[in-house]
Amino acid sequence: MPWQQARRLAHASARPVPARPADLAQAAGLTLAQEIVTRSPAPAFDTAAMDGFAVAGAGPWQVCGAVRAGTVFPAGELQAGQAVEISTGAPVPAGADAVLPVELAVRDADRVLGPRLTPGRHIRRTGEDAPAGTRLAPSGSRIGPALLGLAAACGYDTLQVRPRPRIQILVTGDELVHHGRPGPGQVRDALGPMLPSLVQDMGGQAAAVCHVPDRPGALADAFAAAGAAEVLAVTGSTSVGVTDHLRSLLDKQAARWIVDTVACRPGHPQLLAQLADGRWVVGLPGNPYAALVAAHTLLAPLLAGLAGRRLPVLPRVPLTGQVPLSPDRTQVLPVRWDGAVARVLGEQRSAFLNGAAIGDALAAVPAGWRGHEPAPLILPAGL
Numbered sequence: 001m002p003w004q005q006a007r008r009l010a011h012a013s014a015r016p017v018p019a020r021p022a023d024l025a026q027a028a029g030l031t032l033a034q035e036i037v038t039r040s041p042a043p044a045f046d047t048a049a050m051d052g053f054a055v056a057g058a059g060p061w062q063v064c065g066a067v068r069a070g071t072v073f074p075a076g077e078l079q080a081g082q083a084v085e086i087s088t089g090a091p092v093p094a095g096a097d098a099v100l101p102v103e104l105a106v107r108d109a110d111r112v113l114g115p116r117l118t119p120g121r122h123i124r125r126t127g128e129d130a131p132a133g134t135r136l137a138p139s140g141s142r143i144g145p146a147l148l149g150l151a152a153a154c155g156y157d158t159l160q161v162r163p164r165p166r167i168q169i170l171v172t173g174d175e176l177v178h179h180g181r182p183g184p185g186q187v188r189d190a191l192g193p194m195l196p197s198l199v200q201d202m203g204g205q206a207a208a209v210c211h212v213p214d215r216p217g218a219l220a221d222a223f224a225a226a227g228a229a230e231v232l233a234v235t236g237s238t239s240v241g242v243t244d245h246l247r248s249l250l251d252k253q254a255a256r257w258i259v260d261t262v263a264c265r266p267g268h269p270q271l272l273a274q275l276a277d278g279r280w281v282v283g284l285p286g287n288p289y290a291a292l293v294a295a296h297t298l299l300a301p302l303l304a305g306l307a308g309r310r311l312p313v314l315p316r317v318p319l320t321g322q323v324p325l326s327p328d329r330t331q332v333l334p335v336r337w338d339g340a341v342a343r344v345l346g347e348q349r350s351a352f353l354n355g356a357a358i359g360d361a362l363a364a365v366p367a368g369w370r371g372h373e374p375a376p377l378i379l380p381a382g383l
């Protein structure tokens, strides 16, 4: 399956997890499952945009009081020739035409003088930003800091959200060790430490990593023990070796296959299937860089779909450096991204993470790519 199609299919297959209410403080980073609508007009009242004097009619004006932010002018309507001292953010009294900034005002006892102002000058009118009932943020938006502030400004205390999809990471491989330097024939587990933080960046939530022996039956036991997770991410069992049990287990459990190998390098043995109980299984190759590429290909789109978000649109950027070409596969390469051009950090073998570890992003160079064409860029969260 072509790489772009695999991404789209992984996203389109997922049904969003159920929504629940969350306090604003708990909603950060989750996905909005409702619209944010202005409940009252914004601003809610005619508001002074400058510190100075709210003035009515032509000057000079008689100063007849003061109105600070958080209070209202008690004396009702201003008459022509009257002014009140006013703070930025305070309600402009009825009858006022404009706000005279303090820098332009000349105060003389209880009188104030200043230039003629166009009507409405330095007044933010009621509903000027958004009338009541305006749709400000659609369902499916990521709840970032600005959206939290907007929700609060619109009077929300809780939001309907979709929680982070839960993932159980199952790391297979009897050759793996988890501490120190590996002995003869052993390999230090790179994926146990890498995947939980990758999952977090992708909007999911990983349970404690589970290490599964290569013996037959162990993976089936791990599936049964995985509990409430929506997604099982299995590493190191995607191939056809005698210790790779994932494919046969999926067939034995009559799983529905969605993606079975992808035309990309590295990471082609990756897979996506759905168990009869609805849980998703993503098979990530054991080679660590191949696992990273596969996670961006299938896991990130699946998590976006489960969270109710759209498939991230990948920006297309020009590439420089040595770009290996392939007539029939997408090549996924670590790059340095300077904001204008992505420089390929050499060809990355599937077992090594050095390029990805120091690079800013991954470039997905399409099959049949020609040198001058921009290529899609996979940016990590936060860049």
Ligand SMILES: Nc1nc2c(c(=O)[nH]1)N[C@H]1C(S)=C(S)[C@@H](COP(=O)(O)OP(=O)(O)OC[C@H]3O[C@@H](n4cnc5c(N)ncnc54)[C@H](O)[C@@H]3O)O[C@H]1N2
Pocket (backbone or CB within 6 Å): 171, 172, 173, 175, 176, 187, 188, 189, 190, 191, 192, 235, 236, 237, 238, 239, 240, 241, 244, 266, 267, 268, 269, 284, 285, 286, 287, 288, 290, 350, 351
């Ligand atoms: N006969 C074939 N052999 C292989 C094929 C193939 O098409 N036909 N594809 C190769 C490709 S490409 C890949 S990628 C791997 C995928 O293999 P698995 O997903 O089954 O993974 P393993 O065989 O268990 O491991 C591969 C490699 O990665 C190391 N590894 C595994 N897990 C980890 C980990 N957590 N941390 C660090 N390194 C890990 C493992 O020791 C192996 O060196 O299959 C090829 N073979």
Ligand code: MOO
Pocket (backbone or CB within 6 Å): 265, 266, 267, 268, 269, 285, 287, 290, 291, 350, 351
């Ligand atoms: O797909 Mo494998 O990832 O080429 O090493």
